[in-house]
Amino acid sequence: MRINIHHGKAIFLKSRLMLWSVLFLIILPIQAAKGKDAIRVGDFSSSVPGSLLPENWEALTFKKITTHTRYMVVEDTHTPVVKAVSDRSASGLIRKIRIDPEQYPVIKWRWKVTNIYQNGDVTQKSGDDYPARIYITFEYNPEKAGFFERAKFSAAKLLYGEYPPSAAINYIWESKAPVGTVVPNPYTDNVQMIVTQSGNEKINTWVEEKRNIFNDYIRAFGKKPPMISGIAIMTDSDNTGEKAISYFGDIVMEPE
Numbered sequence: 001m002r003i004n005i006h007h008g009k010a011i012f013l014k015s016r017l018m019l020w021s022v023l024f025l026i027i028l029p030i031q032a033a034k035g036k037d038a039i040r041v042g043d044f045s046s047s048v049p050g051s052l053l054p055e056n057w058e059a060l061t062f063k064k065i066t067t068h069t070r071y072m073v074v075e076d077t078h079t080p081v082v083k084a085v086s087d088r089s090a091s092g093l094i095r096k097i098r099i100d101p102e103q104y105p106v107i108k109w110r111w112k113v114t115n116i117y118q119n120g121d122v123t124q125k126s127g128d129d130y131p132a133r134i135y136i137t138f139e140y141n142p143e144k145a146g147f148f149e150r151a152k153f154s155a156a157k158l159l160y161g162e163y164p165p166s167a168a169i170n171y172i173w174e175s176k177a178p179v180g181t182v183v184p185n186p187y188t189d190n191v192q193m194i195v196t197q198s199g200n201e202k203i204n205t206w207v208e209e210k211r212n213i214f215n216d217y218i219r220a221f222g223k224k225p226p227m228i229s230g231i232a233i234m235t236d237s238d239n240t241g242e243k244a245i246s247y248f249g250d251i252v253m254e255p256e
Contacts (some may be wrong), residue, residue: 039104041095041231042251043091045072047061047080053093054082059094060232069235074247076112077206082248084132084235092234098139099228105214105256109134110249112206113173113197119240120175125186127237129237131244134251135170135191136213139227167225169216171209173197173246182220192220206249212256 047054051073061068068091074083082093109256113131121127167190174181174195181198185191194216196209217225 006090022087038255039097039099039253040250041097041099041107041253042109042233042248043080044073044248045079045250047082049073049075049080056097057093057095060094060234062091065090065238067238069237076247077207079249081232082246084233084246086131086235086244086246088237088241088243090129090234090236090238092232094230094232096230097228099218099253101138101214101225101228103255104253105212106210106254107134107136107213107251108208108210108254109251110206110208111173112247112249113203114142114172114245115203115243116175116200117237117240117242117244118175119242122172122174122177122181122183122195123186126239128186129240130170130172130174131235131237132173132197132248133170133234133244134248135168135232135234135235136228137168137230137232138225141231167191167217167221168184169194169197169213169220171211175199178209182216194220206247 033135042054042057052071053059054073059071067087067089069084069086069089071093072083073080075081076083097171111132111134116131117127117129119127120129129168167243170185170191170193172193172195175193175198177198179195179198181193181195183193194211196211197207213228214225217223231251233248235244237244
């Protein structure tokens, strides 16, 4: 499962690239976050156990992927969280929201995985699955793009009616790569993978995470980030053909 930036119709000959592209097009800015208070992007703890979708979040599925990961709000340690069950499957949940990463650079969340993938490998297309991932997409701004980039994104807009985001960061729970590793997605340099947890040392344990998206984007892409256009969670196992059960807690954006 990967996010991609469109390069015209030829790119869609591969289902994996199509999947990333469709995800980019779905996560479009429909709600602007304003003010300096913390933004509860994923207020899962306020959800009702048994519901399939937390408030403001949507299911994300793809034409080429017929087996979908199952999501449900459950109670864990007396708190509602999102449970993901993946069995050689791929789908996610997304929140469409527009956030200025310079004003709200800090993202906090917690997650728990019950296993890692034996064949997971962030550097290989065949291993591009994760028991838990959180990714952030960033807006495309035609006013700051060069001629060839504008042509590429204009072609995508003609095909889908909207500009796709320009880039994405994935925070992942990887199988083998060391924590802190930053590498491009095997399918595109416009998606940078950041290993936040790795291996099985902390499985079955709730782990609190805190990242500075603004700094991470500069580290990954070498320049300041544009506006955030969306945030998603996903547990996928379609490439490795394995299984996973994972949990996602609240996701919060904060000022520095």
